Amino acid sequence: MPRAPGGSTAPTWARPCGPSAASVRVDVTNDLPEVTTVHWHGHELPAAMDGGPHQEIAPGASWHPSWRIDQPAATTWYHPHPHGATADQVVRGMAGMFILDDDASRALDLPDEYGVDDVPVIVQDQAFDGDGQFRRAEHPLSPVGHLGDTVLANGTIGGYHEVTTDRIRLRLLNASPSRVYDFGLDDGRQFALVGTDGGLLSAPHRTDSVRLSPGERAEIVVALEPGERVVLRSTSPDLGTDPWTGRFAGGDDRFDVLQLRASDELTPSPELPDQLAGTPGLDPDDAVATRQFRFSGVSINDRRMDMDRIDETVLADTTELWEIETSDGAPHNMHVHGARFTVLDAGGGRPGPELSGWKDTVYLAPSTTTRILVHFAAHADPDLPFMIHCHLLRHEDRGMMLQFVILEPGQEPGRPPAAHQHEHADRDTDR
Ligand code: C2O
Ligand code: CU
Ligand code: CU
Numbered sequence: 001m002p003r004a005p006g007g008s009t010a011p012t013w014a015r016p017c018g019p020s021a022a023s024v025r026v027d028v029t030n031d032l033p034e035v036t037t038v039h040w041h042g043h044e045l046p047a048a049m050d051g052g053p054h055q056e057i058a059p060g061a062s063w064h065p066s067w068r069i070d071q072p073a074a075t076t077w078y079h080p081h082p083h084g085a086t087a088d089q090v091v092r093g094m095a096g097m098f099i100l101d102d103d104a105s106r107a108l109d110l111p112d113e114y115g116v117d118d119v120p121v122i123v124q125d126q127a128f129d130g131d132g133q134f135r136r137a138e139h140p141l142s143p144v145g146h147l148g149d150t151v152l153a154n155g156t157i158g159g160y161h162e163v164t165t166d167r168i169r170l171r172l173l174n175a176s177p178s179r180v181y182d183f184g185l186d187d188g189r190q191f192a193l194v195g196t197d198g199g200l201l202s203a204p205h206r207t208d209s210v211r212l213s214p215g216e217r218a219e220i221v222v223a224l225e226p227g228e229r230v231v232l233r234s235t236s237p238d239l240g241t242d243p244w245t246g247r248f249a250g251g252d253d254r255f256d257v258l259q260l261r262a263s264d265e266l267t268p269s270p271e272l273p274d275q276l277a278g279t280p281g282l283d284p285d286d287a288v289a290t291r292q293f294r295f296s297g298v299s300i301n302d303r304r305m306d307m308d309r310i311d312e313t314v315l316a317d318t319t320e321l322w323e324i325e326t327s328d329g330a331p332h333n334m335h336v337h338g339a340r341f342t343v344l345d346a347g348g349g350r351p352g353p354e355l356s357g358w359k360d361t362v363y364l365a366p367s368t369t370t371r372i373l374v375h376f377a378a379h380a381d382p383d384l385p386f387m388i389h390c391h392l393l394r395h396e397d398r399g400m401m402l403q404f405v406i407l408e409p410g411q412e413p414g415r416p417p418a419a420h421q422h423e424h425a426d427r428d429t430d431r
Helices: 086-090 103-107 243-248 393-398 422-428
Strands: 015-017 023-029 039-041 066-068 074-079 096-100 118-126 150-153 160-165 167-174 181-185 191-196 199-207 210-212 217-223 229-234 255-267 287-296 312-315 319-326 332-336 339-346 361-364 369-376 386-389 401-407
Touching: 074 086, 074 167, 074 217, 086 393, 096 118, 096 167, 118 255, 150 255, 160 167, 167 210, 181 217, 181 255, 210 217, 287 312, 287 332, 339 361, 361 369
Parallel strands: 118 167, 160 255, 287 319, 312 401
Antiparallel strands: 023 066, 039 074, 074 096, 118 150, 167 217, 181 210, 181 229, 191 199, 191 217, 229 255, 319 369, 332 361, 332 386, 339 369, 386 401
């Protein structure tokens, strides 16, 4: 978990245990003086294990979720999700990575030695006061919320990694509350994009940049020569906004993120395979329903989050076509729990190879329509909802989130358990 100078309030939590590769149990203890939750972003699991706003952990209390891992190898992550206070907790460093392997991914010639040639890169932007304490950095004109002036990789400013092999796999996670990055290498060299949110692509995609909005992940493989130094950096991301909005949304910002220092002698890595995973293979003809979502301000379909209201009901293990429209000129993105999706078109165009694999979060440029095919997990629960929301956390905290339940055929939606954390209600308005 990232830690920052000056100490953070991050609790000791999320210690996976249990022998089985297919099942996981996590013991979470909340050492914070406030309510939290731990959400498994990108996991398909029963709603009771999801760690969304309904699975509160009181200060001093513990939570012991367990579930069977039943999805392809992927880079997922976890972070708090308390209603109205997610940005507050995530921005203080509470974000971790969760790596899923499977037989198919292990059989491929991809760098996979954790910490050696397979390295997590959890990226957050922070701001510090004179004492090295975290400071919220919200320009009054920012349409997105906190934008820190300092970028940390795995909790470290100006960090480097000693590379000992001639190829290295970096698992990039944008765990920032509101900043969009456009990652690349300082000399403009190409790398191979091999995976996105929900797993490996069908084939490596050679490119020199990859844009990640908050919550998105990318697995890239970089080739190095002995003795060289290369910097992973983020250059001004194309947000699709007007220049003024873009400027206050971080669209002009550039950061060095992590230096790669290659040893004088590098262990040879195998050539990258031409084929990685199968294609997701969702077919628009399989969609059992079509839904429209309009993202504007801090609302979706003119509604703001209500813990007691179920907004949509879907059927377990089915596919739907969702059309997501943006209309307010600000950057947003869309994340869905308990499901994974493929992108049919983004902003009117056919998606590029970077959007060809499984996704759970997608950037939404202003005044565009993004069409996705969503496949829901097989875990029905009429009472406990999953979330659809903007992963720009200030927007989410202010209410840009809806709830849906997954039902079996013939089941009626129930009622979410009474929400008891309305002490967060006052936070809706102050950021
Ligand atoms: Cu990464 Cu609803 O969250
Ligand atoms: Cu999530
Ligand atoms: Cu938003």
